[in-house]
Amino acid sequence: MALEKQISALRKARELKLEQIKIKQQQTVLKFESDSIDYEAERINYEVAEKQFDRQLALYEQGLKSLTELESRKLKLQESAAKLVSKENKFLATKNEFLSLAVELNAVEAEYLDKISKSESDLGATRSDLYESEGSLAKLENEYANLKIRSDQYSIKAPQDGYIVKALIAGIGETIKEGESVVTILPASTDLAVELYVKAMDVSLLRAGGKVRLQFDGWPALQFSGWPNASIGTFGGIVEVIDYVDSQGGKYRILVKPDPNDEEWPDILRIGSGANGWAMLDEVPVWYELWRQFNGFPPQLPNVPTAEASSKK
Structure with a gap:
């Protein structure tokens, strides 16, 4: 033995x-x-x-x-x-x-x-x-497997690092189904961008890479001496994405990212903060802009077909 x-x-x-x-x-x-x-x-x-x-x-x-x-x-x-x-x-x-x-x-x-x-x-x-x-060994192995399964159910792992911003299920001892959402998380590292909506009559002149000025809630566009923690009114941005279809109410969504050659955006901005944007269009006479606004016409047609292109068709 x-x-x-x-x-x-x-x-x-x-x-x-x-x-x-x-x-x-x-x-x-x-x-x-x-x-x-x-x-x-x-x-x-x-x-x-x-x-x-x-x-x-x-x-x-x-x-x-x-x-x-x-x-x-x-x-x-x-x-x-x-x-x-x-x-x-x-x-x-x-x-x-x-x-x-x-x-x-x-x-x-x-x-x-x-x-x-x-x-x-x-x-x-x-x-x-x-x-x-030998008999006790089989029993202990079975208990160990059950305890391991229960222990793994006490924690939930997110697919990526981030911060919990909202609990979808609250309370102690609630039952969670497989695939059910538990919390909403904010990724730990994100790229800042502003979501703006533009009228259909104005979206034709916007293009990726175009310059945009932004005004965030809490940062007044017009500055006054002594305004705390706000020395910059508007911030620069660049058009990154323009949707091909309208999003809501006949308006088109665009995404604007920070302009690396302009002032940095405030670090304390939070997701969901309000923002207004201004994009400069082409230069036209004042009477033409008034006429366009009254008639609801776009500023100009992009890629206007030429006589040579029409003859080729």
């Missing part, structure tokens, strides 16, 4: 572990002797450096040596002191390592004897518990 093999393995591991510790003890003894020699040699070097510094100091006080030479000898003395401390620490560490190995040897011996005794006492009880454990 497994416990019988475990007992055999523990006995072999015990012998191997004890042998490894004894080998480490022998290596530590050799290292201890080497470190003690290094420490003694460094101690003698420090004493020599200290005497040389004292002589250098005496010559400096007599005016026979310069300050630079004194400082150089002092630096060597400090380096020797640092090496002495390092060798002493290494020597003491090796000594502690040897003592620790002796403690570890006794601890390993007691540990393996305890493990072997416990394994032998558990061998009989394990035989009777084996079949019961």
Whole structure:
């Protein structure tokens, strides 16, 4: 059985572990002797450096040596002191390592004897518990699968990063169907754009890339001295998209994005803020514009067919 093999393995591991510790003890003894020699040699070097510094100091006080030479000898003395401390620490560490190995040897011996005794006492009880454990294992696996499914149902992951702006289902303990919307989210990173609606008679002159001036709610078009947090009346924009079909009431929707060559749009703008836009059309006489407005005509027809084009048809 497994416990019988475990007992055999523990006995072999015990012998191997004890042998490894004894080998480490022998290596530590050799290292201890080497470190003690290094420490003694460094101690003698420090004493020599200290005497040389004292002589250098005496010559400096007599005016026979310069300050630079004194400082150089002092630096060597400090380096020797640092090496002495390092060798002493290494020597003491090796000594502690040897003592620790002796403690570890006794601890390993007691540990393996305890493990072997416990394994032998558990061998009989394990035989009777084996079949019961196999039955319990299948039950636990089933419970684990059920708990994992329930745990996964406690959280809902959005398809992208963003902010929750509206909860569609409120309350505790409500049942949610598969595919049912729970919240409305705002993407974390969005490109700003303004949605404007243009009359059909004016949309013919608009084109992608055209310049537009925008006035947002809260930023008056006409500025007054002392108006807080609003030093710019209108902001520049560029027409990005023009719908090919009307959206509502015979008007066409256009999307305007910020003009990179103009003033940046306010950072505190929120989705749904009101905005008005002005787009400059072609230059025409005043009487023509009045006539066009009264008759409800477009400013001009784009791509007017020429005589040459008509003849080709």
